[in-house]
Amino acid sequence: MQQIASRRSSKKPKVYLKVIKGGLVPADSYAESQLRAKNYKIGDVIGAELKKLNNPKFNRLLHRIGQLCSANIEAFHGMDAHQVLKRLQWEANIWCEEMGVVVPGVGLAMMRFPMSMSFEEMDDGSRHEVARSMCRFISEKYWPDLDEDQIALMADTWVGE
Template identity: 45%
Template sequence: MATEQLRARSLKPGQIIQAEVFKLRSQGFNRLAHRIGGLVAENVEAFAGMDSHKALKRLQIESGVACDEVGISVPGFGMCIQKLPRSFGFESMDEAEYRESVKGICRYVASRYWPSVSPEQVEEMAESWVDE
């Protein structure tokens, strides 16, 4: 991952750079959020045709999990609140916040789309689901 990021920025050996150091979370657990998005995209009609990333962002907006709210002025309507989904990237949130966000999305999916399934079962399905 770090090598890819360095290549993407066209950095070469010997160049002076400034970097922020942070501990990476487990790659397997990092993919869990997008697996939830993929699971929903494949199994919930309202998400048909979406890739896992778009489905995840929609779940964030619908649930309010890991979102920032911004007030915007809309001519003819007045002030409106817009939810902006935050990145699940390593640099955007720490491990504890990431885990709580994933659990929040699982709770939302279970209550809104699969009421006969527990949030833990949603997480288990996502962990075993493979996006092909």
């Protein structure tokens, strides 16, 4: 479990930057003040982890995939959207971390742990691929009469109760 916890991002305040031709600049006056407060000067070399900010659309899509499955697939009845998503992650080995664990009397066994898909933990590109992979898996295992695009469309338009 320590490996999983170590992959979580720190909750340090972020400075938002905007891409311009050939570089990055502060996104707004607040970002400028954050940089000034750190005493950065022209010519300083700084390290940064860059990621495009998330689009709430993909976060909603994942939640709706869980709701759609809970309401319409018997194997998921009684589960909330979050529980459905974690189970789909585990079943399909989507966005999971695997590690070997020694089981007494058995030997080495591979364990699978679904990683966090929270808004802050995952970027849009990864979130979009996870949603597509889940729709593909649902199509293959639970709804073979539907393709992944049809499931994604159903989830995207799902209103729920």
